[in-house]
Amino acid sequence: MNATIARLTWRSLLGRRRAVLLMVLPAILLILAVMFRVFQGADADNAAFLLGIFGVPFLIPLLGLIAGTGSIGPEIDDGSIVYVLAKPLSRYKIVVTKLVVAIVVMIAFGVLPILAAGYVLANGTSKVAIGYAAGSFAAGITYCALFLLLAVMTRNAVVTGLLYVLVWESAVGTFVPGAQALSIQQWGMAITEKIIGAPAEDLRATSPVGLTTAVVLLIVLFVGTTAYAGYRLRSIRLTSDE
Amino acid sequence: MSQQPELGVIHDIGFRHYTGPRLGRGYLLRSLYGESLRGAYGLGRSGKSKVMPFLLLAVMTIPALITAVVAAVTKADELPVAYTQYQNTLFLPIAIFVAAQAPALVSRDLRFKVMPLYLSRPLGRNDYVLAKFGALSSALLILISVPLVVLYAGALLAKLPFWTQTRGVLQGLAGAVMLALVLAGIGLLIASITPRRGFGVAAVVTVLLLLSVVAAVLQNLAITNEKQKLAGYLGAIDPGNLVDGVQVWLFNVEPSSQAGPPGTLGGVVFLLLTIAVVGISYGLLLLRYRKVSAS
Amino acid sequence: MTADSPLSMRLDGVSRWYGNVVAVNDVTMEIKAGVTGLLGPNGAGKSTLIHLMSGFLAPSSGTVTLHGQPTWHNEPIYRRIGLVPEREAMYDGVTGWQFVLYNAQLHQLKQPKEAAARAIDTVEMADAANRDIGTYSKGMKQRIKMATALVHDPDVLLLDEPFNGMDPRQRMQLMDLLHDLGERGRVVLFSSHILEEVEQIAGSIEVMVAGRHAASGDFREIRRLMTERPHQYTIRSSDDRTLAAALIADGSTSGVELQPGVLNVQATDYARFAHQLPAFARAHGVRLFEVSPADESLEKVFSYLVAR
Numbered sequence: 001m002n003a004t005i006a007r008l009t010w011r012s013l014l015g016r017r018r019a020v021l022l023m024v025l026p027a028i029l030l031i032l033a034v035m036f037r038v039f040q041g042a043d044a045d046n047a048a049f050l051l052g053i054f055g056v057p058f059l060i061p062l063l064g065l066i067a068g069t070g071s072i073g074p075e076i077d078d079g080s081i082v083y084v085l086a087k088p089l090s091r092y093k094i095v096v097t098k099l100v101v102a103i104v105v106m107i108a109f110g111v112l113p114i115l116a117a118g119y120v121l122a123n124g125t126s127k128v129a130i131g132y133a134a135g136s137f138a139a140g141i142t143y144c145a146l147f148l149l150l151a152v153m154t155r156n157a158v159v160t161g162l163l164y165v166l167v168w169e170s171a172v173g174t175f176v177p178g179a180q181a182l183s184i185q186q187w188g189m190a191i192t193e194k195i196i197g198a199p200a201e202d203l204r205a206t207s208p209v210g211l212t213t214a215v216v217l218l219i220v221l222f223v224g225t226t227a228y229a230g231y232r233l234r235s236i237r238l239t240s241d242e
Numbered sequence: 243m244s245q246q247p248e249l250g251v252i253h254d255i256g257f258r259h260y261t262g263p264r265l266g267r268g269y270l271l272r273s274l275y276g277e278s279l280r281g282a283y284g285l286g287r288s289g290k291s292k293v294m295p296f297l298l299l300a301v302m303t304i305p306a307l308i309t310a311v312v313a314a315v316t317k318a319d320e321l322p323v324a325y326t327q328y329q330n331t332l333f334l335p336i337a338i339f340v341a342a343q344a345p346a347l348v349s350r351d352l353r354f355k356v357m358p359l360y361l362s363r364p365l366g367r368n369d370y371v372l373a374k375f376g377a378l379s380s381a382l383l384i385l386i387s388v389p390l391v392v393l394y395a396g397a398l399l400a401k402l403p404f405w406t407q408t409r410g411v412l413q414g415l416a417g418a419v420m421l422a423l424v425l426a427g428i429g430l431l432i433a434s435i436t437p438r439r440g441f442g443v444a445a446v447v448t449v450l451l452l453l454s455v456v457a458a459v460l461q462n463l464a465i466t467n468e469k470q471k472l473a474g475y476l477g478a479i480d481p482g483n484l485v486d487g488v489q490v491w492l493f494n495v496e497p498s499s500q501a502g503p504p505g506t507l508g509g510v511v512f513l514l515l516t517i518a519v520v521g522i523s524y525g526l527l528l529l530r531y532r533k534v535s536a537s
Numbered sequence: 538m539t540a541d542s543p544l545s546m547r548l549d550g551v552s553r554w555y556g557n558v559v560a561v562n563d564v565t566m567e568i569k570a571g572v573t574g575l576l577g578p579n580g581a582g583k584s585t586l587i588h589l590m591s592g593f594l595a596p597s598s599g600t601v602t603l604h605g606q607p608t609w610h611n612e613p614i615y616r617r618i619g620l621v622p623e624r625e626a627m628y629d630g631v632t633g634w635q636f637v638l639y640n641a642q643l644h645q646l647k648q649p650k651e652a653a654a655r656a657i658d659t660v661e662m663a664d665a666a667n668r669d670i671g672t673y674s675k676g677m678k679q680r681i682k683m684a685t686a687l688v689h690d691p692d693v694l695l696l697d698e699p700f701n702g703m704d705p706r707q708r709m710q711l712m713d714l715l716h717d718l719g720e721r722g723r724v725v726l727f728s729s730h731i732l733e734e735v736e737q738i739a740g741s742i743e744v745m746v747a748g749r750h751a752a753s754g755d756f757r758e759i760r761r762l763m764t765e766r767p768h769q770y771t772i773r774s775s776d777d778r779t780l781a782a783a784l785i786a787d788g789s790t791s792g793v794e795l796q797p798g799v800l801n802v803q804a805t806d807y808a809r810f811a812h813q814l815p816a817f818a819r820a821h822g823v824r825l826f827e828v829s830p831a832d833e834s835l836e837k838v839f840s841y842l843v844a845r
């Protein structure tokens with residue numbers, strides 16, 4: 001961890017326009033949660049529904065994308081990364097520092113709001129809030145690491161990441177059962193399912209992936225992508241504008 | 243001015259101005275439109291920029307192909323998915339296309355500060371916006387129409403009734419036009435706010451998906467509270483649903499979402515809203531480009 | 538690191554290719570203390586060389602070493618190298634002072650604030666240091682970039698086209714600074730495609746043409762080699778034959794080639810030729826339609842050097 005890099009990354013991630021985008025999403029989640037509470041009362045079913053349609057497949061992957069690519073993408077794009085790289089710093093340290101900042105942003109704008117929304121809607125019954133928060137955390141940090149790697153590897157990281165999340169995880173996952181085993185979303189849901197326990201079936205908060213498999217895959221992908229990102233950063237080319 | 247002593251003279255070395263015919267604004271507009279449209283599919287640019295648009299076109303068209311083949315093989319009476327529902331089913335790839343290409347069209351010009359180059363020609367700011375808007379709408383129209391045409395061809399080859407199919411595909415194409423205009427407006431407006439392409443992509447897709455998810459959630463809330471009509475209106479929040487609603491009303495087809503626009507009033511409201519969205523986003527775009535510096 | 542042998546950047550048989558394109562072709566050179574100019578037309582491989590030396594590119598073959606240590610995949614070497622990159626972008630929304638301070642902190646210096654202040658003083662940006670970088674002129678941005686490259690007191694300074702877009706006064710200031718640094722024993726290398734810039738401060742120059750190391754050594758020697766070459770001219774006139782005869786008789790040319798519609802001349806005594814040609818034309822009543830130098834491009838000049 002390098003404090004200066006952390007500070008610079010934090011400032012760039014929470015620059016004006018990106019900050020607005022980052023704040024709007026959880027704000028809307030919470031407004032919807034309150035609306036559900038007012039019109040339908042506190043209910044685990046509602047919590048599972050809202051978090052299962054807004055939180056897990058939408059909020060977390062998109063936050064992972066914005067925070068993961070945003071933590072290093074713009075610097076590589078305009079070439080200012082050279083000031084970080086022309087220093088006697090381990091590339092792995094640089095990657096880990098940026099990843100930590102991205103994860104903090106993801107927790108602040110994703111995991112905590114999901115936890116809050118869960119409590120608003122389910123009042124701690126059947127551990128729904130904690131379940132979804134934990135699953136979101138696990139999936140979220142993996143998304144951040146994956147998208148940070150993508151940003152190191154290609155200038156088109158955001159679109160590529162989108163294709164993965166939207167086409168592979170959502171669409172293909174619906175039509176091709178095997179694909180679901182390779183979906184970060186589903187691995188996170190396995191953790192959610194475990195924490196919620198018995199009622200998960202009724203709440204449709206289940207995952208086709210077993211818990212052990214999911215946790216192993218999450219760890220492997222998280223560590224693997226981070227390490228590979230550091231490796232690629234050692235050889236990155238300082239190209240001219242586009 | 244007092245008489246200055248002649249310290250220097252500019253010689254006439256025969257530099258000639260162009261005195262031939264100039265092609266005028268219309269030509270400029272058409273050229274910018276054509277170049278932007280081709281750019282949206284990566285034509286005329288590097289190989290890499292062709293991958294995304296053509297990949298998405300394939301993703302859009304392959305299901306149409308498969309559906310047509312299935313219909314032919316199973317000797318069905320009608321297509322499993324209606325022409326008007328196709329664009330809603332495949333909203334995700336369409337959204338990704340807008341998100342990826344809207345910034346490609348406008349963010350690059352802003353980032354590399356070439357706007358002064360455009361604006362110092364007889365091309366006005368409003369013409370620039372018109373050309374870009376037209377180009378992205380056309381690109382989206384192509385993206386949605388190609389699969390519809392494939393579906394139509396397949397249906398005819400599967401010997402499905404001619405007039406129903408023709409009517410269906412025309413309805414689908416009408417919907418495609420509306421959706422193209424709506425998404426082009428929203429996409430360009432958001433993309434024009436930032437010179438950073440990556441962020442522009444994220445912002446456009448976030449907004450489009452946000453609207454879609456919020457609409458679905460609110461509709462669900464309304465339906466479980468027995469407010470069918472409200473659910474219908476709430477569907478307008480999602481741009482895909484908005485256009486779908488207009489199709490439902492105009493052509494009397496099945497809605498793709500949980501609830502279509504309620505009755506004639508609903509249909510009229512949806513139509514007006516669609517026109518308003520296109521108009522307002524275009525107007526805001528004009529305003530935004532008024533603030534772009536010309537030097 | 539041995540304290541007695543002088544510091545130098547060595548390239549030994551370095552080549553760099555991208556698929557079929559060879560950017561740098563078998564270059565061997567040693568950059569010693571003092572100011573060295575890397576000269577060559579655009580696309581000659583100067584930026585590639587600087588990227589190789591600054592550890593941002595790996596040689597496809599050969600070695601690039603600083604005092605025996607390779608520059609590639611060797612992060613600690615940045616303690617001894619300062620790089621002034623060509624691209625403009627720096628961090629948004631920071632003042633010059635903050636930017637240099639960040640760089641000092643990234644170098645993990647023990648006293649970053651003092652080092653930053655020293656660096657800013659060296660580049661004479663103390664007055665403007667508290668303004669946002671976005672408000673700086675091009676020359677000021679270059680100077681702040683220099684400050685970031687100097688903040689850790691490196692032995693080697695690499696500058697990629699530092700004079701691009703500078704006005705004469707800014708150029709002079711930067712040249713004085715580089716000269717000073719070179720005098721104090723640092724290895725200073727800067728790239729340029731403008732002869733005059735290099736001429737004024739570089740003690741020795743390395744010339745690159747189309748990826749090859751074309752010439753090295755004292756600037757005056759190389760300049761002499763370049764001006765003493767025969768100049769090629771293409772002439773179109775109303776009577777090429779007469780003109781050709783007059784030029785051959787005169788002796789200021791070493792070769793006259795008469796082709797249908799055009800006259801190619803190789804002038805050895807350039808000054809005399811430039812004076813005689815219009816004189817001949819007037820004397821013989823020949824009308825000159827076109828007189829154009831056929832090899833004034835820097836590329837041709839440099840390739841002449843390679844041919845020698």
